[in-house]
Amino acid sequence: MSILSAIITLSLIAGLFGLILGYASIKFHVEGDPVVDKIDAILPQTQCGQCSFPGCRPYAEAIASGEAPINQCPPGGEATMLALADLLGVEPIALSEEHADEPVKTVVTIDETTCIGCTLCIQACPVDAILGAAKQMHTIIESECTGCNLCIPPCPVDCIAIVPVKIEPDTWRWPLPEQAHTAPGA
Amino acid sequence: MTEYALILISTIWVNNFVLVKFLGLCPFMGVSRKLETAMGMALATTFVLTLSSVCSYLVNEYILAPLALEYLRTIMFILVIAVVVQFTEMVVHKTSPLLYNVLGIFLPLITTNCAVLGVALLNVQEDHGFLQSAFYGFGAAMGFSLVLILFAGIRERITVADIPEAFQGNAIALITAGIMSLAFMGFVGLVK
């Protein structure tokens, strides 16, 4: 008897709670996930696709839904991974092997004597940083280039080269001084 | 009045949930890396602990006791707490994005915590009334928040200091927690 009443009570209450939660999930449904925006804001927006997703936003969505780890962004490097770990409250993980390149900032330049004006690179550029028209020489707007290198594979004459971003005295960074780690005796 | 004050003092200092009763150690170690997250966690815990001690008192008093089903307490409390927290999270998410930003990710984290169930069960064990239960839960949460925030502050400084290699990471954190626990032992006998 007591077992029966226990089962009935428990299932009744559980059922009731289930209904309440089900109703609440419809009633209080929130459109859009703010986490995706936050993740997207951290990603470097090179839209390079090196994370195996077609752009930064899709990768952000994948991270938010737990489908992708946070260590797949080579342009962002360790700093981005740490920021993501911090945002999502997860443990930082080492950059995955294939994504662990040292993020040296680069842009591309077009060798303007070789360019045949095919416009293929213009179509590939995710941020419209290439200027030019059919049969006209193309050029890169360096300030807009994110260094994603997506324009290189389509070029039929291999006239696009990767160059590191020039460091000006204004963008130069002081190095971290060498540290004395442990006491001399240790 | 003194009774409630005593409950608060006892739960915060003398019988601190984390350092004396050793409940809720997972969030204590887990989310104490940064002061900011520790504060969010503390807020969320305060909210959940108070709410759950009240809810479980009601369930125990008005459902389990009349039906003589006290032996179902554990499973029932877990069910009730989980549902109440989940429901609140949804409501907060919809109504107050600001509050959700602060509490959001911590609410579900703390739900399945031993401290929460511990508060509910200890309330029954010590025969607390409604208000007593509420104060007990609140006090326990305050005690938890206090040590969590203290601990996070210490850890933040420890992580940037040059610790001997063997002690780096969780080792030094556990030692620190142990020393804090010793310190809190000093409060025993505070209330006579």
Add this chain to the structure above:
Amino acid sequence: MSTASPIRRASLPEQLIIPLHQHIGENSEILVTKGERVLKGQPLTVAKAYVSAPIHAPSSGIVTDIAEYPAPHPSGLSTLCIVIKTDGENEWADLEPVSNYRDLSTAELRNIIRHAGIVGLGGAAFPTAVKLNPGPDHPIDTVIINAAECEPYISCDDMLMRERADEVISGIEIILHTLGAKKALIAIENNKPEAAEALQKSLGRTANENIHVVAIPTIYPTGGEKQLIKVLTNKEVPSDGLPIDIGIVVQNVGTTAAIHRAIHFGEPLISRIITVTGNGIKQPQNMDVLIGTSMAEVIQQCGGYTENAKQLIMGGPMMGFSMHTDHLPIIKGCNCLLVETTEQRQGMQTMPCIRCGECTRVCPANLLPQQLYWHASSRNFDQVQDYHLFDCIECGCCAHVCPSHIPLVQYYRFAKTEIWNQERDRKKSDHARVRHDFRQARLDREKRERDERLRKKKEMLEKKKQEESQASTAEIDPKKAAINAALERVKMKKASTTVTPKNTNNLTEEQQKKIDEVDKQRQASKTK
């Protein structure tokens, strides 16, 4: 030790290398071309951005090169410079002195100062015209003239006041007029009685009651802007604020003299006084040097290096940067060349922090240098900012007193430049996101438009077809009939010339039967 002899005018060098970027802010745009002859005081660039300053030819000569040369910067990197080969004639360009500046509006005065390329000569080189434009929301009550040398060893401001007090006072009057400020305080350290006396004398001649000379104690770093304000007025500049927020503008004495010359003589900023000192210099003294003169040349004129000279520092002993070579041009913000005989901190090995807290005690900005150090060294950039890294004036006091000889300031500089870099990256990525989103939107729109066009075309075609079919049933016009006939003929021709498939040759009877059956079915379905 550099105040013994008067300011000496450096002789005209053969070559002047003038970096474009000598100030805080944007680069200016080049006006001259290679091979052009320029006159002394002729603008070489024009400042397009608001926070920017032009540069001028320090002497007459030929522009021989516009290219990158090593810059006097801690990084040792090169920047774009204009090189002038002087012709020794020192021929001035046409100058436009203002006869009575009180007739001009403040905007006009600011414009003159801006076009004269004047920047703060204390060392930071912030464009002065910008500082003199606080905007209508910030009424300026007090102008503080910073006559406290920024660092020990430096004496260029001291000598300037001793020898050119009239110019300083005149410049202050112009600043007061431009800002509409009530009073000016000349803050002078109490170890410079000669300079104070010279100023007092000059003040006595002008009888301006709004300018006061105030003696302040000689404690480094009272020359820091915020520290000076605190000492003089007991007001504190808010952590993330500027002096104008509390109605104060601070100007260096050298800057006031430069303003005087710009207004009264129309002379742009083409020279400055610099202190050449240190135990590694044979004759330490103050020199009036043209911008762009090579450091080596200046040192040569001071008798050259002593035998045990080891290190050349641009700036003072506390905040200066050590330079790898002396073949670098003097720039507007360079107030001192210091040559030390022993390597800085030689034999002082960096040891671990012992948390003595000495740095906290000496910090003039009331920061916690030790906490800043821990967080900076572990790249905790958020935390460093929580501890107000950006209020650090890099005075070097903490590093100086540190018993472990930790180069604390370098940690702060490291953290600052890293944070700026992150900020730049973030801005760039935000920008890229906007552009990417825009491109995405554009592609979507184009696709939509294309689909729309296609749909319309299809509709048109269908309509036409319908009309056609209606027309053909209603009346057959001869032209159409002719076309139809032609089409029919083509079809016939095609049919007749179609190659008959070879696989239907030599069939058995059964196969032929099957084919016939299929053909029949096909016919039937066609007629349906």
